[in-house]
Amino acid sequence: MEKNTKFVNFFDELGKEDVPLVGGKGANLGEMFGTKIPVPEGFVVNVNAYKNFLSTNQGIKEEISKILAETDIHNSAMLEQNTRKIRELIMSVKMPQEISDEIKKAYHKLCGQNDTFVAVRSSATAEDLAEASFAGQQDTYLNIIGEDNVVYNVQKCWASLFTGRATFYRTEQKFDHMQTYLAVVVQRMINSQVSGVMFTASPITGEDVIIIEAAYGLGEFVVGGVVTPDTYLVDKKTTNIIDKKISIQKIGLVKKDGITKQVDINEIYQNAQKLSDDKIKKLADVGKLIEQHYKAPIDIEWCEEYGKIYVVQARPITTIKKEGVEGEKVKEETDEETKANKETNEKKVLLSGFGVSMGIASGIVKIVRDTSELSVIKMGDILVTRMTTPDMVPVMKKASAIITDEGGMTCHAAIVARELEIPCIVGTKTATKELTNESTITVDGKKGLIYEGRIALEGAKKKVKKDAEEQQVQQIMIHSLLITSTEIKGNVDFKEVAEKAVEAGADGVGLLRSEHMFLEIGEHPKKLIEENRKEELVTKIMNGIRDVADVMYPRPVWYRTLDLKTDEFKALKGGENEPEEANPMIGWRGIRRSIDEVEVLKCEFEAIRRLRDDDRLTNIGVMLPMIQHPSEIRKAKELASDIGLDPDKMDFGMMVEIPAAALIIDDFIKEGISFISFGTNDLTQFTLALDRNSAHVAKLYNEHHPAVLKLIDMVIKACKENNVKTSICGQAGSDPKMVEKLIIMGIDSVSANIDAIETIRRVAARVENKLLIESARKNFMDKRINFNKE
Template sequence: MAREIKNVVWLDEVNSQSISMVGGKGASLGEMISAELPVPGGFAVTAHAFRRFITETGIADELFRVLEVNVDDDEQLKQAEARAKKLVLETDMPEEIKKDIISYYEELCRREGEEVFVAVRSSATAEDLPDASFAGQQETYLNIRGARQVLDAVKRCWASLYGARAIFYRAKQGFDHSKVDISVIVQKMVDAEKAGVMFTSHPTTGEPKVIIEGAWGLGESVVSGAVSPDMYVVDPFNEEIVSRTVSTKNIMIVRGEDGSTVEVEVPPDKRDAQVLTDDEILRLASLARLIEDHYGVPQDVEWGIEKGKIYILQSRPITTIKREEEVKLVLEGIGASPGIASGLVKVVHDVSELNKVHDGDIMVATMTTPDMVPAMKRAAGIITDEGGLTCHAAIVSRELGCPAVVGTKRATTVLEDGMLVSIDGEKGLVYLGRLEEEEKKETIPAPALSTYVPITATEVKVNLSMVEATERALATNPDGVGLLRIEHMILGLNQHPSLYIKEGKQEEYINELVRNIEVVAKAFYPRPVWVRTLDAPTDEFRSMKGGEGEPIEPNPMLGWRGIRRDLTDREHFMLELEAFRRLVEMGYTNIGIMLPLVQHVNELRAAKQLMREAGIDLEKVDVGIMVEVPAAALTIDQFIEEGIDFISFGTNDLTQYTLAVDRNNEHVSELYNEMHPAVLHLIEHVIQRCRRAGVQTSICGQAGSNPKMARKLVELGITSISANIDAVDAVRRAVMRAERQLMLDALREKQANSR
């Protein structure tokens, strides 16, 4: 049975993948909250709730019938607007939806400690029309207070979906009215003393300068053009205010005594006064850089300041990419590897078709496998039907620096060989046609990257799967490699490990392992390189030459992989251990051996005994385990007692095993949440136990690349965080801010206690 979609969701529950549920505005707010930007709290009445409203009340058929008019006839258009709005406004909302909205509003009030004023904003969406844009066509209601008033404002937002302008636009664009839904954002209203907009880069030239416009009162005066605002130009890299223009501001928009929004005269002493202090200007510029870094493109940002606190109210892209007329959005998926790429489609159904993919092509597959890596290296971009952020295509694409969109569900059926397409690997979008960057990118030099790398007490390491990505990984200047996956090395060989053994080519196999691991160990020496022993599932092995004997398992992710394979296929495991022994003998004492999918201390004990039999001096080599099975987390004391030097959280698996969510299944991707309280509880338990015992703790799952998770881990006292190559810098900054905040909090507490 399909999972029921909620009528109402908190904004911190949604992100860029939630556009069909909460529209672009809601998704953007949720994305900024997840990036820990100062966004006012609130919730979204989902598009699903609106669809329930028109279907359960039985008005849908009549509603869409009255919209069937000649939109070029002004009288017919006005009549359609009046009849449609009347139908929406005079139809009672289903009780369940009412109760949900009231419940969320009352909870918002409890969180704020008072009955709050809110802004109620429309956020139109069309799940089956991803290229539709409805900006500015629906209504916004400000300074709404009280549950009944919120319900009324939500209804009015719903009705605004059928304004004359919106009806006209959809008809001219050929959009089916019945496929367009609307979400409504209910957000705490910032009673700003000063507000405005800012551009994270110059909106005309693209120059890397932050442009801030500000005026007294609410930001509507700036957005609507009712006042000439002050303008400040900031060089964010040098934290320098380049110029300031102070205008005469005669009017401002404020909240009236009755809660309404009113226009009043600016007091004489403020008309020619500078709105923002220098400190506020620089704080806004700092936020601007964080926002642009998060989205990857320049942004147009609305902000407000209430009682000295800055709030970010909305962010939307400044147009930095122009789309040719023939460009059309054809697919949406999960943005798995950032960047934009254009090229000719080459659909690969199996490994026999890899030669179709040439340099600069866009490779399309149901799902990539390790034996497809040679073609992936030639591709300019990757698109898959299946998969999530931790699938093979996502991991390899990020290391290659190749844009990728996964989980589109139908790329192999919609796209055909020879089509010219463009992909946006940040937003998860696929276009038919070529996206061209504006000429400014060729004429405006990029700002020089800072060579300064902040030193943090919490080490920041890098994850690595492919030897070819060693140089890119090293360039991030990490504190070591927190995860080196050898299965990608093995699966990239020309045959199954068992075939090497069967043909008596064990020495050739060992040398391949030594050669590949040495590249990384040597590049990072003396920084630690934790190498994870083989952890490929059987379905990946089966596709290799000689892999025909691999068992067919109902769920390979829960099957014969990791340590359970090593301890039963011991002949192969001993070859791995021989490779480690030789590397240590060669002087690479920075290598650590990490055992995956461990669930019982007996497995660790048996593996260590085999290491001794292989001639590995455990006094010279650090040995650790992956904590990715809840059983290992709950019995961590037994592993500590047995003797381990480190643990590393594999949050990809830990999350899926704790929540019973297949991490590679796009149908349940919204349920996959590394920040789930149960996952965090297991992580906290292990860190606390290991800290007491002096065992190093780290994380190498996808969650380690999430700055929000990084901050939480720092607070818990983790020893190190290992992130994907493209996320090392962002995680390092998050760690630095978290450590500074902890020190500041401790200082404040000490000062408070000394009074």
């Protein structure tokens, strides 16, 4: 059978000329597989399968085109909403049987007798073209095992062709959405001990050197900028090591117990060089071989398993110019650029970092600490943020320059800035704290310096020409996460916030609020149910939870069931008949309303059941708000069981917000809860009889009040005795002084606001160390006393 007439091709059938059939990734893997380059075995579900999927399911192509035609890609909310509709549409359609059968047959051929773990990676036909870097715009799924799971994840890859960022990129690069086809690579999973990225020329300057980044575990933490890799600079001609920067690595991503999970690195290895000198040279030789084969500088993803090096991806470096790679001296700066450099030398330096994208630009500082603030960025502003994420791309396009607190040479901000050809400085550590909002600054992406005031340039920005002979590769140090016994989680509403939580090193989500999901729907949930639109409600809840649980997996995500107050329900369409309450804060809300209107709670439980069973997002737990009597736990568990959600096989817990819940915590424990979380905002106001919305009594509001602390301490002790996990998700979780007290009491985890995670982790580390030292001293003193007695 000709390779163009079937749905699956093994690597040994493919070469670099097959990009139209299997995409850039698939073609490059096939090309390398036929040489001496070490590539793990695999196959590609080619574009014929995707085309057949679209044509077999009548109307889907037309519906996708219709949604895209109605989408303004520069409207972030509209872009995300409409592309989500397309992804849901693709996942709602059944995979044609003949495609499914061929994928399963290929999987069994790859595995042999026993099912094996594979990586399922998207490979777009527009990916890896010389002038447009589309790499990373579609999804990758790791540690997939079993024929049905492989088929399911192939379809998820197809759906990922229409993420907001991928759709934005294609539109900007003027690619026809309906002529961009997706293939899917299915490749034997390498259980990497060490992995990373290798460039056969500097992606920043074009200098003709080999740059290798290496870290323990799977490579996703390197590409995603989660850990700081070692950086090795190698002379391409001799493979002599020119320079080494060894980084501390405390966490890694590994395959464990059949899933991908974050683990702590043993202290013995945290400061060690990740690759030996011999292996660095061998890897450099592989890079030279690949570059010679392609006759172009290459960006390579590699990994090491049991001492053997494998290449899992290779693509052209799209951000450097030909003359830089060939070693020719780049042309001299223009008069205006020379003038710009002279002016910067006379300006006050405010801050420095690492220049990862060349150019000089002046503009107004816009500090973005939260995804809700993205709308403040106007054309020509300078975006200042802790770290960018893929969904920021539409906003990054408007910026004249980008500055981040963290990041490295291969981090998201660096890659996108080089592609957009705008100056970028990463690794400043403190830009979001030290720069002043609305002030005017100048960014020199070549020198990595930030100056006070504006440089007199024509236009918003001027690129500075690169001189390859002058540039040196700079290693970017990312703040190394402290490892604490107390888990530090995040309070989350949206996917974008979850992504920031991952970047901040959160151990999970201690509070996923449901309220925004219902407010986004815009209609009263009871109205949807009465209009026989229950399935629509379940789907929308699923989408909201999935967005966060997917990003955080396998870290736990505790979903708090609906806790809207009557005055908030009234603002929804269909909420006209909501009762008038004198004080909705202590009225018909939380679990008390959910038990009265069980159909809404059942929809929430049904959404979670499907996500856990069908999407295998087993990291989702349930947290019930406003609990005041054990019978409420009992009733909620019965309702969950009725729809097939077993509360005893998942995290199923409660908020402690009402003093009654704290006072009879033993009775709740007997009902079978796996965790509690303090809602200190409500617990404080209910304990002290204060309305926290009243300005008249605001001065009396105090979460450190002895009565509040006594209730918290009482609950933690009872839970400790019964192996029930304890956490906090109120505002006090972001208060260092309160967190110090909670850790001394013995709390298991703290859920903080995203911008406070780093601070709270430092507090936790300091307090835990202090407790360990005090304990050690006490033991020493006890032994000395006993010794003296003897």
